[in-house]
Amino acid sequence: MLIRIRSRDGNFRFEFNPKADVSELLEKIIESSPNANRDTVTISNQPRGNEAPISTLLGKSLEKLGLKHGDLVFVNYKPREDESAAAPPPASTPAASSSTSQPSRLWETVQEDPVDTYWRSKDGMIPRGRDAQFCKHGAKGMCDYCMPLEPYDAKYHKEQNIKHLSYHAYVRKLTPKSTLSSSASLPPLEPISYKVKIPCPTGDHPSWPEGICTGCQPSAITLQSPAFRMVDHLEIANMEIVDRFLQAWRKTGLQRFGWMIGHYEPYDKVPMGIKAVVEAICEPPQEGELDGLTLGLPWEDETRIRQLSANAATPLTIVGYVFTDLVPDEEDRTKTQYRRHPGSFYLSSLEAIFAARMQLNNPTKTRSSSTGMFGSRLVTAVLTGTEDGAIDVSAYQVSEQACAMVEADMIEASVDPGIVRVKEEDRSVDNARYIPDVFFSYKNEYNIEVKKSAKPCFPVEYLLVNVTHGFPQAPEPMFQSIQFPIENRQGLEDQTVDGVLGTLARLDAPNIMPSIHAPAGESPKRTELARYLSDWHLVSFLETTQLMSVADIKLMTRTVSRPMLLREPALLDPVLQCEGWQTLMTFTRESAPPSRPQTSAPSGSNAMDEDIPPEVFDQIAASDAQGGGGGGPRICPHCTFENYHGGSDCEVCGLPL
Numbered sequence: 001m002l003i004r005i006r007s008r009d010g011n012f013r014f015e016f017n018p019k020a021d022v023s024e025l026l027e028k029i030i031e032s033s034p035n036a037n038r039d040t041v042t043i044s045n046q047p048r049g050n051e052a053p054i055s056t057l058l059g060k061s062l063e064k065l066g067l068k069h070g071d072l073v074f075v076n077y078k079p080r081e082d083e084s085a086a087a088p089p090p091a092s093t094p095a096a097s098s099s100t101s102q103p104s105r106l107w108e109t110v111q112e113d114p115v116d117t118y119w120r121s122k123d124g125m126i127p128r129g130r131d132a133q134f135c136k137h138g139a140k141g142m143c144d145y146c147m148p149l150e151p152y153d154a155k156y157h158k159e160q161n162i163k164h165l166s167y168h169a170y171v172r173k174l175t176p177k178s179t180l181s182s183s184a185s186l187p188p189l190e191p192i193s194y195k196v197k198i199p200c201p202t203g204d205h206p207s208w209p210e211g212i213c214t215g216c217q218p219s220a221i222t223l224q225s226p227a228f229r230m231v232d233h234l235e236i237a238n239m240e241i242v243d244r245f246l247q248a249w250r251k252t253g254l255q256r257f258g259w260m261i262g263h264y265e266p267y268d269k270v271p272m273g274i275k276a277v278v279e280a281i282c283e284p285p286q287e288g289e290l291d292g293l294t295l296g297l298p299w300e301d302e303t304r305i306r307q308l309s310a311n312a313a314t315p316l317t318i319v320g321y322v323f324t325d326l327v328p329d330e331e332d333r334t335k336t337q338y339r340r341h342p343g344s345f346y347l348s349s350l351e352a353i354f355a356a357r358m359q360l361n362n363p364t365k366t367r368s369s370s371t372g373m374f375g376s377r378l379v380t381a382v383l384t385g386t387e388d389g390a391i392d393v394s395a396y397q398v399s400e401q402a403c404a405m406v407e408a409d410m411i412e413a414s415v416d417p418g419i420v421r422v423k424e425e426d427r428s429v430d431n432a433r434y435i436p437d438v439f440f441s442y443k444n445e446y447n448i449e450v451k452k453s454a455k456p457c458f459p460v461e462y463l464l465v466n467v468t469h470g471f472p473q474a475p476e477p478m479f480q481s482i483q484f485p486i487e488n489r490q491g492l493e494d495q496t497v498d499g500v501l502g503t504l505a506r507l508d509a510p511n512i513m514p515s516i517h518a519p520a521g522e523s524p525k526r527t528e529l530a531r532y533l534s535d536w537h538l539v540s541f542l543e544t545t546q547l548m549s550v551a552d553i554k555l556m557t558r559t560v561s562r563p564m565l566l567r568e569p570a571l572l573d574p575v576l577q578c579e580g581w582q583t584l585m586t587f588t589r590e591s592a593p594p595s596r597p598q599t600s601a602p603s604g605s606n607a608m609d610e611d612i613p614p615e616v617f618d619q620i621a622a623s624d625a626q627g628g629g630g631g632g633p634r635i636c637p638h639c640t641f642e643n644y645h646g647g648s649d650c651e652v653c654g655l656p657l
Contacts (some may be wrong), residue, residue, distance in 0.1 A: 003015075005028065005075055006075065009032055022061075025062065036079065040053075042054065044073070070302070129146065152271070169270075187368045208432060208434060209429065223401060231264075233267045234275065236470075238482075241279075245283075256288055257322070258322050260281055260379070264276055276319040279316060279561075282537075284488060290327075321378070322383060340384050346460075349411075355396070362377075363376055376397075380398075382396075418459060478563055484535045487537060505591070527569055531566060539560060542556070548580030
């Protein structure tokens with residue numbers, strides 16, 4: 001099972017056996033927090049309170065401790081250097097006193113996404129052509145009117161109507177040019193936190209809620225539009241992916257939820273931009289309703305899906321989630337109601353808080369933060385009705401301020417979907433909650449900027465970040481088919497082994513050989529087989545059947561996710577040659593229904609045989625079985641057809657034999 005650990009050193013994830021001893025959890029905590037004093041480590045199931053020294057829990061299993069898959073464990077400890085400073089140095093080892101343990105530089109060991117590696121290798125400068133009016137130099141010269149602009153240039157963004165800086169443009173803006181290529185420089189980003197610091201850095205009073213001071217309490221919050229966004233664009237690789245997702249709603253009228261599987265790429269419409277490309281939608285177990293849905297979290301299949309998707313030709317991950325909010329129009333059932341617009345809401349307060357929780361659970365690994373983590377690239381997509389009654393995608397993220405407020409348990413949903421409520425302060429020991437002052441600003445009727453207290457509530461728009469979306473003009477999806485039944489659609493679509501074997505039999509898969517041994521003319525059959533196999537939902541289902549080994553499933557995932565698969569059928573050869581495929585073909589042959597025996601025309605027959613109805617051959621076979629044809633064939637002297645029945649007239653020409 002997956003256990004998440006949150007400490008002052010950041011967020012970490014580790015896999016454990018449910019029956020593993022708590023000591024294994026302790027070792028992972030020490031591994032992620034090398035500066036922790038082992039004897040002072042405490043764990044809790046909530047950010048504040050309920051801490052238990054882990055040393056008192058040793059000998060118990062994780063499942064007996066009540067931990068389940070996906071649980072978040074809050075860790076606290078005293079640093080080792082604190083104790084070394086309090087204790088006198090040993091007389092025999094004077095050098096030991098000067099070699100105190102230093103906190104590890106976590107950001108230096110982070111493995112970033114390939115898109116981050118790409119942008120770190122570029123300067124991101126915005127090229128400009130020669131200005132015909134102001135440039136007075138030669139073709140190879142450069143001046144202030146044509147020199148490249150920095151990726152964070154405010155004038156350029158205003159001219160291009162780009163509301164937010166991209167993540168890497170923002171990092172470039174914060175990083176001094178002299179230290180851009182220096183690994184010794186400190187990261188420019190620090191995660192936002194609105195929680196009381198425990199223990200207080202001053203050490204002058206008991207920890208919250210017994211005491212609080214300016215040194216440990218969070219500052220007042222002013223909600224404002226983010227200066228940057230983690231993802232600039234959401235691209236869905238194929239329109240069919242969305243259409244297939246909508247089929248469940250079209251058949252039932254119930255709302256639907258799905259995790260978007262994809263990868264991140266550079267986005268050229270924004271300086272140093274990043275886009276999330278969706279290659280498939282995986283639907284978890286859920287209960288749809290007319291006006292919402294019920295979803296089970298944590299998602300039990302998440303670890304398996306992440307591991308499987310990482311084996312694709314281009315490694316995939318969960319880039320976001322999508323849900324429907326669709327209601328047919330009362331007057332015209334072919335259209336949908338326009339529910340989300342400037343006069344109502346874009347994301348409800350409940351959806352925004354849910355998005356914040358999901359983003360907190362999926363942080364982005366980065367070298368630009370002291371914790372090795374900052375923000376999230378998880379995108380929230382909504383399929384909802386447009387003003388003209390059609391269906392369109394809207395994409396959002398919530399701000400870093402929103403995530404920090406949810407993490408500090410400061411806000412909650414309201415009855416009005418467009419309003420967020422600020423919670424009341426709570427000084428109880430079990431559920432201590434400190435609420436700093438919260439403000440938001442707006443322009444009044446005189447167009448004057450006014451600051452207003454956000455207590456007890458404020459508009460949800462102050463937490464949202466818009467993300468553009470679209471479809472590629474020349475689609476090249478990784479998966480060529482989306483016709484296989486989709487998971488967790490009970491009663492609508494069923495994923496069965498018999499269905500897979502039946503389709504493979506119809507495609508004549510057992511007789512399709514690797515390209516080096518294939519007979520001439522087999523290419524169309526191989527292409528159709530490749531198209532059928534290149535389906536995310538099929539590969540995901542096959543993994544659960546255990547008909548193929550883990551290694552063979554990895555091979556299949558990597559092979560069928562290549563965009564060139566249909567144009568180069570030989571790419572399918574590794575799958576056709578693996579042991580798991582041979583096992584699958586054995587089951588396919590054994591499960592195929594017996595075919596009716598074909599009666600071939602005798603060697604002496606002519607072209608008239610082709611006009612003989614199949615019933616005639618059935619009658620002949622039945623007659624032979626009863627011994628009616630024991631005398632052998634009788635050759636018609638008129639048409640030379642070989643008659644196997646015992647009659648006196650030819651079956652073909654009708655003349656006497």
